[in-house]
Amino acid sequence: MSASATTGAQAGAQTQDGLDLYRRMRLIRRFEDTIQSLFQKGEVHGTTHLYSGQEAVAVGVSSALGDEDRVAGTYRGHGHALALGVDPQGLLDEMLGRATGVCGGRAGSMNVIDLEHRLMGCYGIIGGSIAAATGASLALRRTGGVAVAYFGDGTTNQGYFHECLNFAKVMSLPVLYVCENNLYGEFTPWEDVTAGRIEARPETFGIPAVTIDGNDVWVVRDAAREAVGRARAGEGPQFIQAMTYRFVGHSRSDPGAYRKPGELEAWRERDPLKVARERLVGALGAGDADVDAIDAEVDEQLERMVQAGLAAPYPQPGPVPEFA
């Protein structure tokens, strides 16, 4: 096969790979839109924290992980789960409280667990994901795996953050800490409650830290590949601060009154889906039609999922064992 054919093949593979990343992000976005509308319809209950706008982080990081790795997500975890390959129908059914949900309807939006798909859990307590991943890495270091913790900017002020990063560093554990800095903790700008630069905190412990554009999936993947590689190679914990922004309220009850004027609009210009589409039809030589096709397929997929989900049975109350 001629060199040019090879590069052509490589280009094709790269394009295909880029389209796959785009599809995953698009799936998350439409999933969240769907959850929001189902919430308004009274089919999703309690509260939800949507990942819309942050898709490139989880999709980029997950694309750098192997089968031996494990992930701890947060209450804002639909994207963390879908990026790992958790069955979208199972996740939707969980939100709908159905027996067919990935946790049988027991967990709901904030507490999803899917061990089969490397998701050790989503944690409703701020900092819980950090502890979970730190501990996981104690086990994974025996098998060459790396643990990943997602958490937000506001979580860096919690005791879990400090204790676990120090613990992981002194034990040189294979764990990657991914701070999704979306500028706010609930309604509070991160600078108002956070002393100094977030990335300086891991650096102080001697943990390598990078701050990256969290809305460009390729940038995220490259950073994650490097960090995961170093962790796997025995270089100890790694830290990524991904700068991003959530397009929706903190939770369903939040109108977002605190946003600075023009802020949301500016970030929409940097929508990770927009960024990816431009790269795809630009440098990666895909056609707009290829991307449109994905959009249509994902929309269809979600329509089918909603129908199936709303038709799925609710779990039957009944005695449940307290202990394993």
Next chain:
Amino acid sequence: MSASATTGAQAGAQTQDGLDLYRRMRLIRRFEDTIQSLFQKGEVHGTTHLYSGQEAVAVGVSSALGDEDRVAGTYRGHGHALALGVDPQGLLDEMLGRATGVCGGRAGSMNVIDLEHRLMGCYGIIGGSIAAATGASLALRRTGGVAVAYFGDGTTNQGYFHECLNFAKVMSLPVLYVCENNLYGEFTPWEDVTAGRIEARPETFGIPAVTIDGNDVWVVRDAAREAVGRARAGEGPQFIQAMTYRFVGHSRSDPGAYRKPGELEAWRERDPLKVARERLVGALGAGDADVDAIDAEVDEQLERMVQAGLAAPYPQPGPVPEFA
């Protein structure tokens, strides 16, 4: 009065002041020796954590404080208390479990409280002193007071440390954090369990931090005066890392097997009492006799205290109200 007379008077005042600092340190040292022997005699109970070797820190810091300031000490708090002016007899009686103890025998070695002498408490939980002082400064900022927290090197790995320093910095509270780095947390060398430099942690938050010789009471006082002054002036939290060493076991059950060869001997050369005596008879022009006299007076004082303490009544058990 002639200039030389003035300087002479100043020198005299300086010498007297130095002798007072020495006396306070000597009192703490002999107090701790006494506690140890009373422990062996079965008159002091449970466990004790002695301050021997670290006297210059509490004495130096306390000499920089005013009536409007408040202090939070630790389970290693006899020195923190005596340096503030807590009645030595009351403190000894507390250790002896007598009704005449500063807390009526209820608290014991680890939990001494003496509000009258600006000691809001001694805290048996690692990090408790940091929270207590941080909170105190919320109240003291109304009255121009400064709160001081003492804690050890090992305590900087505790969630309290991280959360409170960040809290104090974002709120710009008048609090001084005094880390007594005596190289070990219990039996563990601080480097083994602490990632990076301790002083880098406050610096990361933008909290001014200095590392000083914790065995020279004048060095400690100068650093404390500067830090307290900045805190009082509204410049927010301040941090001092005082390098020091404990001459006795962590607690009464500790033989100190972990000490590096020659380490104890080397630090004994830098005994804060030795350092102070040299400065006194040197630069400060005191006579050895003056210092010897203090030693003798303090020894006598303690003999009298022990007699009085052992003669003091035990508290009577009886109903105690649960609530204020």
Next chain:
Amino acid sequence: MPTLDFRTAIRDALDEELARDERVVLFGEDVASVQGGVFAATPGLQERHGSERVFDTPISELAITGAAYGAAVNGLRPVIEIMFGDFLFLAMDSLVNQSAKFFYLSGGRGSVPLVVRSAVGAGGRFGAIHSQSPIGWFHNVPGIKVAAPSSPSEAKALLKAAIRDDNPVLFLEHKRLYGVKEEVDGDVPDVPLGRARVAREGADVTLVSVMKGVGDCLQAAEALAADGISAEVLDLRTLRPMDTDAILASLAKTHRLAVVEEGPANGGWGGEVLAVAAEHGLHDVDDVWRLATPEHPIPYSPPLEDAFLPGVEAIVASVRSRLGAASH
């Protein structure tokens, strides 16, 4: 008659106490935000009382609670919000090892006037980590008071009493009550901590509960009245100290007592009520029992959560069967 809703009752109590006493301060996560916290219970308080006295904090439950303790010991009277009761574990060390110990250890010379507000309870589909009731975790801790109001007027009166109390008080706000409205004319009367309330007089059985459970018991009592069973409803209001006199008095009257507790029976506060009955009122007891939740975490799915909670129907059915049984 003018109505008072639970949220406003909380807000008004805070507003009035902040206005009455300079030493009162309020802080927590997002409490000073426009929304007035996640549960919209504190809007406008920062505007009215200034950012020195009402302010947001970092997400640092341990620092918030420790700082409140340190401030309380030095002259302030802090009210803090720990958003969800489920987060109290992260604050518990300071509450139990600092605040609850201080009065005793100081030889009675000092005290800790501190109120910890926290939203608790299930039924809102918030799942296992945002629906728990923390009473059991604090019930065995001397030096802490635990208040658990059942209505807007009770909430306003008890919160004011808690703020004026010189001891640490854990003040629990049941999420399902925030929307509740009540007709209130004029000011609500003062309520002392530690005193229970007979919410409904009855002769055949005593239903003991707190918070949302009191309303459920009142509805159940209504239904039971239809088939000639006269149920007394006792609102404990405060779990610690517990008003054992009120429990024993009602028991002496009805000889049958059921506790309705939103939480696992094993180790719950209802066990303490039964223990008090057995220990001090045995001769009055014909029957005592508990309605509580199953011994597993709180489920998310609506049918699971509904079946999990002891609701009005369950109370009615249980009383019917036990009284039937008891009359054999």
Next chain:
Amino acid sequence: MPTLDFRTAIRDALDEELARDERVVLFGEDVASVQGGVFAATPGLQERHGSERVFDTPISELAITGAAYGAAVNGLRPVIEIMFGDFLFLAMDSLVNQSAKFFYLSGGRGSVPLVVRSAVGAGGRFGAIHSQSPIGWFHNVPGIKVAAPSSPSEAKALLKAAIRDDNPVLFLEHKRLYGVKEEVDGDVPDVPLGRARVAREGADVTLVSVMKGVGDCLQAAEALAADGISAEVLDLRTLRPMDTDAILASLAKTHRLAVVEEGPANGGWGGEVLAVAAEHGLHDVDDVWRLATPEHPIPYSPPLEDAFLPGVEAIVASVRSRLGAASH
């Protein structure tokens, strides 16, 4: 006969399980030190099993406990030491909100084989913050087991059972028991979690306790035998799950039951025992009561602490008077 002391029993159980199962790991503050921790319960274990499996940690209770949870979910079987039970608050969030919830939320697909060892109890003059008994704080938490051994052989058997259990187990070691010796010949028999033990047969009254309290009850029973009172002593061994069958069986036999609890009565585990008796054994009850500690923090001064704790004399006197009273 060869003797086994409590410390060695703990150490041997750990040593044997570390040797038996690669997945078992042990960590905590200073556990790997020459001394083998502050209570000298783990000396030599790092030398024998390597620093990957037995290691010291920073003073970070939350990280220790959270890391143990994360490791347990991913195939290890961690045993951690939280030095004093009083420090458990700092670890409680992970225990209750992570470990205790996982089995249920995972739909039963995962579990958390985790043991938290902690030294508890008063009587050693350690004061208010180093002497508490944490049972009450965890008693109301589904998904956690609580073991509280009363002797060296019980400690060894229960610790091995806890390590082999697939659930989070809080394993409490009473400080006053560390020095206790017991004649043991050969291997100690296996003991299942959740099963109580009749430590002494009796007919007139049942004394229920755990840990050091069991020994006190046995001594009291001896003294009571002298004046013709036959006391049965029930060692619950596990507080959660609680062996209610054993409690009810003994009650059916003696009709009188006293709980000896080292902790405040209000909200303590003894209340659950009395509640079980009243709820499920009322017809068998002639008298039930609690001997517990006063409702204030634990004092340091020896005479205060001694009077504070329910000792042998107090138990004897209480049984004498209640049985006298009851026989009227």
